[in-house]
Ligand code: SF4
């Protein structure tokens with residue numbers, strides 16, 4: 001296992017972090033998963049108040065494992081609120097559940113909208129409660145997680161109030177590359193959310209994706225894409241049981257530059273996408289926004305790129321079905337809301353027939369609505 005400095009927190013985190021979202025429903029499952037993760041060198045455990053009994057079980061598990069407090073770095077997350085007094089309650093509860101005197105890192109859970117950012121920057125904010133707790137030694141570092149747009153994330157980082165950021169950035173979603181750059185310049189730790197699942201459901205790759213990536217497994221190849229990037233500190237690994245740790249961690253020591261073969265395989269993915277999509281390829285420039293109907297055109301067409309170009313249909317359906325069902329966690333209306341008003345058309349440098357492509361994506365990917373895992 002390799003370790004990297006988590007930006008200005010000064011902490012050294014394993015390049016893989018154990019996210020407890022999927023093993024928070026049973027203490028025994030968490031015990032087995034955390035025990036193995038620690039044995040394999042993971043030293044960062046990440047959770048949220050919103051993830052079931054994750055804090056309660058982790059407190060018990062660490063006691064049972066007799067894990068010295070300083071050997072493990074704990075991050076939890078609190079949803080932003082306009083009632084700052086709630087944060088004091090959250091903090092007291094989290095410290096009690098986790099059975100610790102201090103929490104290493106607390107993140108505001110989901111700075112996803114301008115309203116969230118405004119909540120944090122006003123005088124008596126929930127963030128202020130965290131800052132006081134930091135002064136009192138109850139927490140060590142403050143950061144934020146986000147599913148927001150680049151401009152919101154940029155503005156949040158530029159407040160200078162945070163030491164780390166948890167965000168979405170993957171080979172198949174590189175929109176936030178300038179954000180990773182900014183975080184690096186401002187010395188923030190960078191935690192990548194769910195590269196295996198949100199990054200493409202890469203533990204169950206399509207036959208076509210496997211063929212294009214050969215001789216590499218698509219999951220390991222995209223982990224390597226992230227591990228080779230020194231701006232990034234750690235990747236979340238949402239194992240639900242100990243058996244799910246072995247395969248991802250087979251690359252935990254491989255944090256060097258991409259090899260010629262790996263770079264060639266990544267290049268093949270891009271070439272295949274462009275060749276298969278041909279004149280329907282969406283270049284992800286985002287110039288088509290805003291849409292008066294609130295449609296997230298680039299994200300729908302990114303999913304269409306992957307579904308059509310690499311047969312990543314299950315992933316595209318999984319993400320598409322979250323539109324209109326996950327609020328600010330996944331913004332935008334579905335493609336069937338397009339009125340063909342034509343506003344976006346002159347802004348698209350690829351001259352795409354956006355209304356037709358949205359209709360096509362809807363037909364391919366719509367189905368029963370999906371919600372976020374921890375809201376199920
Ligand atoms: S044509 Fe459709 S996608 Fe484009 S701006 Fe109008 S409603 Fe939005």
Ligand code: SF4
Pocket residue numbers: 281282283284285286287288289297298301347348349350351352354
């Ligand atoms: S402007 Fe065109 S190419 Fe750019 S993101 Fe929108 S649809 Fe894709």
